[in-house]
Amino acid sequence: MSTRTETDSMGAIEVPSKAYWGAQTQRSKENFAIGHQPMPLAVVHALAHIKKAAARVNANLGELPTDIAQLIEQAADEVIAGELDQHFPLTVWQTGSGTQTNMNVNEVIAGRANEISGQTRGGKSPVHPNDHVNRAQSSNDCFPTAMHIAVLQAVTLHLxxxxxxxxxxxxxxAKRYEKLVKTGRTHMMDATPVTFGQELSAFVAQLDYAQTAIDNSLPAVCELAQGGTAVGTGLNSSPGFAEAIAKELAQLTELPLRSAPNKFAALAGHEPLVTLSGAIKTLAVTLMKLANDLRLLGSGPRAGLAEVHLPANEPGSSIMPGKVNPTQCEALSMLACQVIGNDTTISIAASQGHLQLNVFKPVIVHNLLESIELLADGCVNFQKQCIAGMTANEQQMAAHLENGLMLVTALNRHIGYDNAAKIAKKAYEDNQTLRQAALDLGLVTDEQFSQWVRPEDMLQPE
Structure with a gap:
């Protein structure tokens, strides 16, 4: 492989000739050969947005020559478009401030800009990765800003x-089955009736709640650290830079971004992302219940509840012919486990803000973006592969309803709790219907039982 020589403050190092990156990226690539989790491209593209916005603002403020700014913008646009994705080889497991990835973006933009200007690929002239691309910036404010932009885009566009x-x-x-009466269950035991539509409506409300929680967490994520530079003071940036770049980024990304009122907190703490992660975990909890409930209702087909027919998407066993398993429910519940675990990692990482900087940023954004991706894909896939093709086993629901002992609850108002309990106990112990047990005990007449014990009348307050 042919190489070229690039330099940084540590000296000279050989870089692949075809690479746009420079010395700092190459050192990181060699020094942090840990795992195979690449820095999310969403973060890389967000950083390119920052470099483009900074070039514009710096040019407007007279801090950067117009021709240099235009070169940076042109190269940044190529990064944003994904045309240079192969030139970002670094993994998540690097410096906790994201400095290596910030410099990777600086070097690639500078290297491509220099090539556009007619020079060789890479290098530092006419565009310098630090002096020009990174002007008025620090990794310490660029990376958290990129984290927020990447996460906001993932939530709004996908999740x-x-x-x-x-x-x-x-x-x-739920609307399809709003009148289909079935046995309700509490403590995994028979309870009073519900409709299948009512049962499903709970998940609609839970998903609405999760979405509201996510929405409520986003305004804080829209506040950007950019302009705080190294420690939050804004050193080496011009007055008004923070507000100007937030406005520019808002226009570029079409997100309601604004400058964080306290840059010290924005660099050293990540409470907005913790709050968002918690809301996302709420969604995972809802999906776990959805998956588990449908798995229970679909259990069988002959030795379980078998009240729901789940789509048979593929063979379920390598040894048992004809077996079909609730695989979509299993996949959804597994990804929910991962998201809940990711939230724990995010919480621990966000608690490690020591003095003026939290240096666990890459693992925070990696886990948060993974959670968003899993949940977004999981929701769409579960709807397509499970919910859309799900049908009720109305015959089985009717049979369970007819045999259910807790219909006796309808008699409480007429003969009292204790007498109703006697009927339920006798019916269970003697393997009788509720009607027969009630008649044998002489507590109600056949006409009264027919009048009072009507499942369809037990679905709302009387």
Whole structure:
């Protein structure tokens, strides 16, 4: 492999000739050969937005020559478009401030800008990665700003539409079965009746709650650390730079971004992302219940509840012919486990803000973006592969309802709790219907039982 020589404050180092990156990226690539989790490209693209916005603002403030700013913008646009994705080889497991990735972006933009200007690929002239691309910036404010932008884009463009897709799909099924009466269950035991539509409506409300929690957490994420530079003071940036770049970024990304009122907190703490992660965990908890409930209702097909027919998407066993498993429910519950674990990692990492900087930033954004991706994909896939094709086993629901002992609850108002309990106990012990047990005990007449014990009348307050 042919190489070229690049330099940084540590000296000279050989870099692949085809690479746009420079010395600092190469050193990081060699010094942090840990794992195979690449820095999310969403963060890289967000950093390119920052470099583009900074070039514009610095040019407007007279801090950067217009021709240099234009070169930076042109190269940054290529990064944003994904045309240079292969030139960002660094993993998540690097410096906790994200300095290596920030410099990777600086070097690639500078290297490409220099090539556009007619020079060789890479290098520091006419565009310098630090003096020009990183002007009025620090990794300490660039990386948290990129974290917020990447997360906001992921939530608004992917997660929120995905939640709506699943929510609307379940709501459609709830309306379809709004009058289908079945046995309710509490403590995993038979309870008073509900409709299948009522049962499904709970998930619609839970998804709405999770979406509201996510929405409520986003305004704080819209506040940017950019302009705080190294420790929050804004050293080496011009007055008004922080507000100007926040406005520019808002226009470039079409997000309601604004400058954080306290840059010291924005660099050293990550409470907004912790809050968002908690809201996202709430969604994972809802999806876990959804998956588990449908798995229980679909259990069988002959030795379980078998009240719901889940789509048979693929063979379920390598040894048992004809077996079909609730694999979509299993996948959804597994990703919910991962998201809950990611939230724990994010919480611990965010608690490690020592003095003027939190140096666990890459693992925070890596886990948060992974959670968002898993949940977004999971919601869409579950709607398509499970909810859309799910049907009620109305015959089985009717049989369970007919045999259910807790219909006796309807008699409480007429003969009292204790007498109703006697009927339920006798019916269970003697393997009788509730009607027969009630008649044998002489507590009600056949006409009274027919009048008072009506499942369809037990679905709302009387």
């Amino acid at each position: 929120t539409p995905a939640i709506k897709t699943l929510r609307d799909g379940i709501d459609q099924q």
